[in-house]
Amino acid sequence: MDAVTSAPARIILICSGKGGVGKTTLTANLGIALARLGERTVVLDADFGLRNLDLLLGLENRIVYTAQEVLAETCRLEQALVKHKQEPNLALLPAGNPRMLEWLTPEDMQRIVAMVAERADFVLIDCPAGIEDGFKNAAAAAREAIVITTPEVSAVRDADRVIGLLNTRGVAPVQLVLNRVRPRMMASQEMLGVEDVTDILALPLLGLVVEDEQVIVSTNRGEPLTLNGNGSPAARAYQNIARRLRGEDVPLEDPSKARKGLRARLMNKIRKTTGLF
Amino acid sequence: MTLFDFIQRLLGRQKPSGTMAKERLQLVLAHDRSDLNPELLEQMRREILEVVQRYVEIDIEEGDVSLETEDRVTALVANLPIKRARPLPALVAAAVGKAQAPGPETPQELAVPLGSEPAEDQSPADPD
Ligand SMILES: Nc1ncnc2c1ncn2[C@@H]1O[C@H](COP(=O)(O)OP(=O)(O)OP(=O)(O)O)[C@@H](O)[C@H]1O
Numbered sequence: 110m111d112a113v114t115s116a117p118a119r120i121i122l123i124c125s126g127k128g129g130v131g132k133t134t135l136t137a138n139l140g141i142a143l144a145r146l147g148e149r150t151v152v153l154d155a156d157f158g159l160r161n162l163d164l165l166l167g168l169e170n171r172i173v174y175t176a177q178e179v180l181a182e183t184c185r186l187e188q189a190l191v192k193h194k195q196e197p198n199l200a201l202l203p204a205g206n207p208r209m210l211e212w213l214t215p216e217d218m219q220r221i222v223a224m225v226a227e228r229a230d231f232v233l234i235d236c237p238a239g240i241e242d243g244f245k246n247a248a249a250a251a252r253e254a255i256v257i258t259t260p261e262v263s264a265v266r267d268a269d270r271v272i273g274l275l276n277t278r279g280v281a282p283v284q285l286v287l288n289r290v291r292p293r294m295m296a297s298q299e300m301l302g303v304e305d306v307t308d309i310l311a312l313p314l315l316g317l318v319v320e321d322e323q324v325i326v327s328t329n330r331g332e333p334l335t336l337n338g339n340g341s342p343a344a345r346a347y348q349n350i351a352r353r354l355r356g357e358d359v360p361l362e363d364p365s366k367a368r369k370g371l372r373a374r375l376m377n378k379i380r381k382t383t384g385l386f
Numbered sequence: 387m388t389l390f391d392f393i394q395r396l397l398g399r400q401k402p403s404g405t406m407a408k409e410r411l412q413l414v415l416a417h418d419r420s421d422l423n424p425e426l427l428e429q430m431r432r433e434i435l436e437v438v439q440r441y442v443e444i445d446i447e448e449g450d451v452s453l454e455t456e457d458r459v460t461a462l463v464a465n466l467p468i469k470r471a472r473p474l475p476a477l478v479a480a481a482v483g484k485a486q487a488p489g490p491e492t493p494q495e496l497a498v499p500l501g502s503e504p505a506e507d508q509s510p511a512d513p514d
């Protein structure tokens with residue numbers, strides 16, 4: 110319909126190298142946040158081995174068909190896309206059976222993403238951990254990427270590997286999200302700082318997400334934090350990332366501002382003025 | 387931070403762990419990005435020193451060849467304090483003459499950029 114007139118979809122891979130750093134949580138929250146901003150958004154679960162995106166979005170009971178049937182042409186794309194109840198601008202294309210891994214090729218992935226892209230402004234691809242075939246398939250159709258990492262040595266090292274692979278594939282831009290930031294540890298330099306990570310990885314910073322218990326609560330419920338406009342720090346961070354992705358100029362949050370307590374602030378002052386420790 | 391760590395840091399005995407993390411990462415990424423393992427690097431270091439020794443007398447103890455990385459560009463950096471130039475046969479002297487001869491005891495830095503990204507090991511689009 111209006112697909113002909115609209116700009117081509119932004120096809121964004123969400124990847125990390127290391128597992129468990131927050132890819133799926135980011136995909137779910139960004140999907141909701143973009144949809145709320147009026148963008149037609151499709152989130153695609155490319156973690157065929159261990160699919161979870163359906164669960165985080167609370168859509169696990171509404172899946173009838175998956176990417177597998179679409180590729181096999183036993184159903185139409187519209188039949189497989191699961192529309193979100195509260196956010197009709199968002200749809201999930203679920204991952205099929207884990208045995209898909211045995212036959213899925215990068216060309217399959219390109220084919221299905223092209224179909225999805227026709228009816229979307231944003232396509233977010235939730236990548237599996239690792240840098241093997243699962244990653245290569247997921248990356249095959251991506252134009253741009255968000256690399257997510259935590260401020261820890263192993264996660265940053267693995268992110269670096271992934272960035273190298275994305276660069277050789279010509280995926281651009283590649284932007285960084287730093288997750289599970291603990292402002293107090295950063296202030297006392299017991300954690301890699303924001304600049305340390307951006308310097309090392311040499312990527313523009315798209316956003317910071319603090320460590321936030323509400324993330325777990327929202328996962329339990331199957332309602333991403335961005336769904337209820339909940340004012341928790343992580344919810345705001347995800348919303349800001351969505352807005353920056355659309356090109357809005359939203360200043361980065363300062364994690365140290367989140368710090369409270371006189372003692373911590375005093376210690377920070379002493380450290381800065383004396384350079385002692 | 388435990389009290390013990392805190393005291394250690396006050397005494398300047400221990401760096402904050404975030405700083406250590408950054409230093410360790412920079413080192414390991416220089417190796418990852420260049421695909422050179424420490425063994426190969428050590429072999430290369432010895433060979434480079436050997437070659438340089440033919441031309442100038444260097445302080446082997448102080449000689450340092452390492453990988454550094456910044457903005458995703460990895461460089462091989464050699465820091466080789468020169469004791470004195472060897473009396474060279476005219477022929478060799480002429481060849482080396484293009485690079486200005488440093489004074490004695492001048493550390494000479496050579497930075498050689500390496501390929502910034504490792505090539506991918508898969509051929510694109512293999513049809514089945
Ligand atoms: N900002 C945060 N604060 C607190 N917990 C978080 C945060 N981000 C992610 N988590 C938690 O970390 C865990 C891993 O998150 P998630 O499943 O999104 O990671 P992933 O990268 O998709 O993992 P995998 O590699 O297994 O697919 C989850 O339990 C999630 O609730």
Ligand SMILES: [Mg+2]
Nearest residue numbers: 132133156161
């Ligand atoms: Mg995941």
